[in-house]
Amino acid sequence: MCTARRLATLAVAVLGLGIACAAAAQTMLRINIALAQNSHYGVAIDTLAREVERRTDGRYKVQTFYSSALGAERESVEGVQLGTLDLTLTSTGPLPNFVPDVAILDIPFLFRDYAHARAVLDGPIGQEL
Structure with missing residues (x-):
């Protein structure tokens, strides 16, 4: 009886450990x-x-x-x-090796300033790229 109780306790402990590991x-x-x-x-x-x-x-x-x-x-x-x-x-x-259209972004002086670049890249053109 004592051995069965220990075995049951051990089984519950192992099960609890498994659940704790899965949660973590x-x-x-x-x-x-x-x-x-x-x-x-x-x-x-x-x-x-x-x-x-x-x-x-x-x-x-x-x-x-x-x-x-x-x-x-x-x-x-x-x-x-x-x-x-x-x-x-x-x-x-x-990137142009994988998506040729993005090569346009490497053209020097393509954007007037940072705000212009953000407006284009965050807009429909950027979404299309």
């Missing part, structure tokens, strides 16, 4: 950038990682990789396409 499960997202951690991209993805974890109450965690640790910009975009990488932050340089 996290989804890990990986992001890679070509620049160093102390760059403007590095500061941006560190902020993103912190905010994602905070706003999801820890359900999501962003693992950050810097200085092309998982590949250069082109490889990062390919990784996102293939699903081997969740996120990347790149310049416009490699």
